[in-house]
Amino acid sequence: MSLTDIVPGRLGFGTAPLGNMFRAIPDADVEATLEAAWEEGIRFFDTAPFYGAGLAEERLGTLLSTKPRDSFVLSTKVGRVILDEPESSEPDFGEKGGLFEHGNPNKILHEWTADATERSIEGSLKRLGVDRLDIVWVHDIAQDFHGDLWVQKFEEARTGAFRVLTRLRDEGVIRGWGLGVNRTEPIEMTLELDEPRPDGFLLAGRYTLLDHEHALQRLLPMAQEQNVSMVVGGPYSSGVLAGGTNFEYQQAPPEIVERVGKIKALTDEHGISIKAAALQFSLAHPVSVAAIPGATRPSRITEDTAALDQSVPAAFWHELRARGLVNPAAPLPIDA
Structure with a gap:
C-alpha cells in the first residue's frame, strides 16, 4: 500500500520535541500544543521510543486516548528497545547523544532483530495506549556505523525488522512500513532489494532548503521510479529555518547562518514567511506526501498551518x- 493511501493531509506532527529534546518541556505546554494540532485538523502523528526514552509516546498517548482510534493515523519506530531498568552509564547515541538528556531515565538498546522489533512494537502500543499502529519505521539504521559494522547492522535489520514488518503488513496488523532515517544510503540499499519491499520512508533533514543535493542525486529518482513515497521529517533543519539556532542537532555553523540569512532576505522581499518557503519546498517533490515539523507551543502549530496555505509568488x-539558493534539479511548486 502506498503512503498516499495511508497518510491524511500534507501536514503531520513530529513528536521528537515532546521527548524533552534539548530542554525539559512542561506537561501543560505539551498538552496545549497537541490540542492545538488537533484543532488545526492535523491527523497524522509520528513518534518513536527513542524520543525521551518513551516520554514522547507517553505524552502523545495521553492526547490520543481522548480521540476515536479511527480518526487519526499513527506511526512509530523500531530499532531501539526501552527497558524498565534505568541507564547506569552515559549512553552512546553519536550525533544524537545529548538530545534527550531531559527525557525518561530508562536504558535503551539498539537492536533491529526480529525479537527486538516485536518487543519494541509491544512497548510502543503500551505507552501510546492504542491497540494498533498504522505505519512502523525502522529507525536510524546505520546511524554512526561505518565499514563492516554498518553492513552487519543493515543485515540484522534486513533479516529481522524488515521481515517482521512485512509479515505484519501482509497480515493486516499494520498498514505499511519503511525506514525512518536521516541518511539516504540505507533507503537506497533497501530499494535495491528484491524483497522485502517497503511502502515508503521518512527522511529527516535530508530534503530541506538547506540540505537536498544528496537526496536528489540517487535516492529520490529511485523512489520515484519505484513509486515509493516520502514523509519529510525536519523540514526546518532542526529549527534554523524557523527562527531557531540549531542545525543538525547542533548550533548552526556560520555558513549555514549566512545561507539562511540570504533565504530570509528573499522571503522578506516577497512578503512571505521563511517557514512557508521551507515547508512548500520540501513538499514540492513528487515523492513527498507529507511533512512532519515538530513543535512545543500552540503558536508554532498555527504558523505551520499558515505556512502550508500561504500563497507564495512564482517570482x-x-x-x-x-540566485543559486537551491539545486537547479530540485522541483519547485512552479514546476507542477
Whole structure:
C-alpha cells in the first residue's frame, strides 16, 4: 500500500520535541500544543521510543486516548528497545547523544532483530495506549556505523525488522512500513532489494532548503521510479529555518547562518514567511506526501498551518533558483 493511501493531509506532527529534546518541556505546554494540532485538523502523528526514552509516546498517548482510534493515523519506530531498568552509564547515541538528556531515565538498546522489533512494537502500543499502529519505521539504521559494522547492522535489520514488518503488513496488523532515517544510503540499499519491499520512508533533514543535493542525486529518482513515497521529517533543519539556532542537532555553523540569512532576505522581499518557503519546498517533490515539523507551543502549530496555505509568488521561486539558493534539479511548486 502506498503512503498516499495511508497518510491524511500534507501536514503531520513530529513528536521528537515532546521527548524533552534539548530542554525539559512542561506537561501543560505539551498538552496545549497537541490540542492545538488537533484543532488545526492535523491527523497524522509520528513518534518513536527513542524520543525521551518513551516520554514522547507517553505524552502523545495521553492526547490520543481522548480521540476515536479511527480518526487519526499513527506511526512509530523500531530499532531501539526501552527497558524498565534505568541507564547506569552515559549512553552512546553519536550525533544524537545529548538530545534527550531531559527525557525518561530508562536504558535503551539498539537492536533491529526480529525479537527486538516485536518487543519494541509491544512497548510502543503500551505507552501510546492504542491497540494498533498504522505505519512502523525502522529507525536510524546505520546511524554512526561505518565499514563492516554498518553492513552487519543493515543485515540484522534486513533479516529481522524488515521481515517482521512485512509479515505484519501482509497480515493486516499494520498498514505499511519503511525506514525512518536521516541518511539516504540505507533507503537506497533497501530499494535495491528484491524483497522485502517497503511502502515508503521518512527522511529527516535530508530534503530541506538547506540540505537536498544528496537526496536528489540517487535516492529520490529511485523512489520515484519505484513509486515509493516520502514523509519529510525536519523540514526546518532542526529549527534554523524557523527562527531557531540549531542545525543538525547542533548550533548552526556560520555558513549555514549566512545561507539562511540570504533565504530570509528573499522571503522578506516577497512578503512571505521563511517557514512557508521551507515547508512548500520540501513538499514540492513528487515523492513527498507529507511533512512532519515538530513543535512545543500552540503558536508554532498555527504558523505551520499558515505556512502550508500561504500563497507564495512564482517570482520568489524563480529568484530562489536564479540566485543559486537551491539545486537547479530540485522541483519547485512552479514546476507542477
